[in-house]
Amino acid sequence: MDRAKITSWGALTTVLLITLGSLFIALSFGAAETSLTDVLMSVLSAGEGSVNSRIIFELRLPRTLLAFMAGAGLAIAGLILQTITRNPLADPYLFGISSGASFGVVLLMAVVGINAGVMLSVAALLGSFLAMALLILIAGRQYNAQVESMLLAGVALSFLFSAFTSLLLYWSDPQAVAGILFWTLGSFARAQWTTLWLPCVVIIVCIGFMLSFKRQLNAMLLGDESAISLGVRVHRFRILMLVLSSLITAVLVALCGGIGFVGLMVPHIVRFFISQGSTTGLLITSIVGGTFMVWVDVLSRTLLKNQELPVGVITAAIGSLFFLSLLFFRKTKA
Numbered sequence: 001m002d003r004a005k006i007t008s009w010g011a012l013t014t015v016l017l018i019t020l021g022s023l024f025i026a027l028s029f030g031a032a033e034t035s036l037t038d039v040l041m042s043v044l045s046a047g048e049g050s051v052n053s054r055i056i057f058e059l060r061l062p063r064t065l066l067a068f069m070a071g072a073g074l075a076i077a078g079l080i081l082q083t084i085t086r087n088p089l090a091d092p093y094l095f096g097i098s099s100g101a102s103f104g105v106v107l108l109m110a111v112v113g114i115n116a117g118v119m120l121s122v123a124a125l126l127g128s129f130l131a132m133a134l135l136i137l138i139a140g141r142q143y144n145a146q147v148e149s150m151l152l153a154g155v156a157l158s159f160l161f162s163a164f165t166s167l168l169l170y171w172s173d174p175q176a177v178a179g180i181l182f183w184t185l186g187s188f189a190r191a192q193w194t195t196l197w198l199p200c201v202v203i204i205v206c207i208g209f210m211l212s213f214k215r216q217l218n219a220m221l222l223g224d225e226s227a228i229s230l231g232v233r234v235h236r237f238r239i240l241m242l243v244l245s246s247l248i249t250a251v252l253v254a255l256c257g258g259i260g261f262v263g264l265m266v267p268h269i270v271r272f273f274i275s276q277g278s279t280t281g282l283l284i285t286s287i288v289g290g291t292f293m294v295w296v297d298v299l300s301r302t303l304l305k306n307q308e309l310p311v312g313v314i315t316a317a318i319g320s321l322f323f324l325s326l327l328f329f330r331k332t333k334a
Helices: 003-026 035-045 051-085 097-112 118-139 143-171 174-184 197-212 214-220 224-229 233-256 262-271 279-302 311-332
Strands: none
Touching: 003 035, 003 051, 003 279, 035 051, 035 197, 051 197, 051 214, 051 233, 051 262, 051 279, 097 118, 097 143, 097 174, 097 197, 097 233, 118 143, 118 233, 143 174, 174 311, 197 214, 197 233, 197 279, 214 224, 214 233, 262 311
16 A cells, blocks of 8 residues: 555544544533533433433434534535536535525425425425526536536526525515524524434435546546546536535435535635545545534534524635635635
């Protein structure tokens, strides 16, 4: 095994240890004061015993795991979009996929009145697929212009679906608007053990697909013409990757609401330290995204006393600064 591989696997091991520590420490934060010893005993006893043990195992643990899966999934979705478009500013939120999924869920909640269950995931999936179909239709099949058109069309679609979502909220029952609005800004408060299996399965399957298509993804970074010369069916492969990104985003939006900029920031942060074209690079991107979101959730629960900030507000504040910094450094290099 060469030095590069040893370094990559060493980095993966380090990130895993940091992640396990973060998941454990995050369980101690909340309205009720909890020591790390209590956290350990609660996890080992599966919530049996005191009230604190039940709070940790039944409320905080599923919430923390959902936050981790949301961060991991959004980071992978962002990496997919940045790879197939060769644009470092690509993100499910900026591409309109997240807004389309949110529109589908809000439409179901506001019109039909369903606010839980698998139907939310179905509605989010249909909304994200609608956004993706419009994106592909607008971008067209011209290889040279497709990448630029996709980003511009994605931003326009994001505003369009956000406008439709706001219109639905305006027409909704005032008593239901508060809950729907808080959900659209992102929250892990709805986390339950019974719903964690779906994002877990989807994210694992999509990561498996990315690892199996690692050669094609690396070829896409060379440009459409180079990828075609290497035997990649660019248009089909780009649609397949868009479907994977939409699937991840839809499932997470149905459970957590709209959370932006995670898919933009995390791949860039990881890219500073390790190549994302390798197996370990892909895994590290997902793990770092999950760890980042765990600590964002901790901030949302602890910044204000006896109040919870929407997760999307925090990620938007951090992501906006990151986005502007990225634009500034790109302009400086140019």
